[in-house]
Amino acid sequence: MRFVSYNTPTGPSWGILVGESVVEQQNLGANAPASLQELFDSTDNRETLLADLASQAANSPTVAVDQLSLLPCVPKPGKVICLGVNYIDHANEGGNTIGDYPAVFLRCSSSLLAHKAPLQVPKISDKLDYEAELAVVIGSRARFVSESEALNCVFGYACFNDATLRDYQRKTAQWTVGKNFDNTGGFGPCLVTTDELPEGCVGLRIQSRLNGTVMQDADTANMAFGVARTIALLSEAMTLEPGDVILMGTPGGVGYARTPSVWMKAGDTIEVEIEGIGTLINEVCA
Numbered sequence: 001m002r003f004v005s006y007n008t009p010t011g012p013s014w015g016i017l018v019g020e021s022v023v024e025q026q027n028l029g030a031n032a033p034a035s036l037q038e039l040f041d042s043t044d045n046r047e048t049l050l051a052d053l054a055s056q057a058a059n060s061p062t063v064a065v066d067q068l069s070l071l072p073c074v075p076k077p078g079k080v081i082c083l084g085v086n087y088i089d090h091a092n093e094g095g096n097t098i099g100d101y102p103a104v105f106l107r108c109s110s111s112l113l114a115h116k117a118p119l120q121v122p123k124i125s126d127k128l129d130y131e132a133e134l135a136v137v138i139g140s141r142a143r144f145v146s147e148s149e150a151l152n153c154v155f156g157y158a159c160f161n162d163a164t165l166r167d168y169q170r171k172t173a174q175w176t177v178g179k180n181f182d183n184t185g186g187f188g189p190c191l192v193t194t195d196e197l198p199e200g201c202v203g204l205r206i207q208s209r210l211n212g213t214v215m216q217d218a219d220t221a222n223m224a225f226g227v228a229r230t231i232a233l234l235s236e237a238m239t240l241e242p243g244d245v246i247l248m249g250t251p252g253g254v255g256y257a258r259t260p261s262v263w264m265k266a267g268d269t270i271e272v273e274i275e276g277i278g279t280l281i282n283e284v285c286a
Contacts, residue, residue: 001054002190002278003156005036005075005114006068012075014039016053017190021062029056036074036191040155040242043140050193070114072187073158074137079244080107080185081234082162084175086223086249093257098224102233107162107247111180115188119163119282121266122181128264128284131162131250132208132216132272134201136227137191142240150231153240156193157201159272159280160247161186161208163264166256186272186282187245197276200227204275206251211268218251220274225249 002017014036015022025032031052033039042049084103085091091098113119121128139155162185169178198204201220208216225233227248234240255262264270268284 001050001193001196003036003073004065004068004188004190005071005073007071012071016057017065018057018062020065022065022068023057023060023062027056027060028053032056037243040137040139043242046139070116070188072112072114072185073135073191074187074243074245075112076109077243077245078241079238080109080112080247081244082107082179082247083225083230083249086225087218087251088222088224089218089252090250090254093252093254102225102230104234105175105179107185108180111182111185112187113183113185113282115186115280115282117186117282118183118285119161119186119264119270120181120183121264121284121286122165125165125167126263126265127166127256128184129164129166129255130208130210130215130264130270131164131254132206132274133160133162133250134204134206134220134248134274135160135187136231136246136248138240138244138246139242141242142231142235145232145235147228147232150228150235151194151200153231154194154227155242156191157197157274157277158187158191159189159274159277161270161272161280161282162247162250186270186280188280189278192277202226204277206275207273208253209271209273210262210264215255215262216251216253220248222251223248
């Protein structure tokens, strides 16, 4: 199944994406959770609940997705944990090495934006770079989980654009500031459950396109740390909770590593596409 989040006059809601239309939460029956977070939290009866939702969606009215005010797939995740230099070609283009442990940093939920929402170039910098990434949404609590069991903790996957202010990223050794400007983390267009995708999302083509020109073109099999290993390692340090998001790093082809460097600017359109998941589109504005 494919889920979207959207805004209503009474606050955030969610629905099931069917083609280019959405079955809204209020049309999914009495058992439909009030929020996606409640769905993530329903670990005891989730299989039955998802089957019921699928049955309801097959016989319910829909609304065109373009008529909804979309939100990030998970509007307010508890944690957004990011991996840096997790593709070998990206490490090489930046003169970095991949060690025995992933480079980890955090994003704030205030930096996220929805599919087709404006991605903003801030007043204080024009060094805005694109980063196509696979987003992993946790569906059950994970603490000291083994690599062999880690994928059982995943609810689904989405596209992400970890857009970065490169000059601010390099002001500190921690990267945090450059990764957390408002309205720079594109997250969408939908959240796809694990049953629709290969185990661990291995072997999927991932691209970014700037104004229609392919900038990044890779395979998720080229990640140094795959989804299962990443979850296992992170769960040694922290409790991963339902609704948390892990961003799996970006492949080579980013703007700063090009000659001359390529920065997103007002009027551009940036797309992130992952095979089997969809295409996240954002126009860039000042």
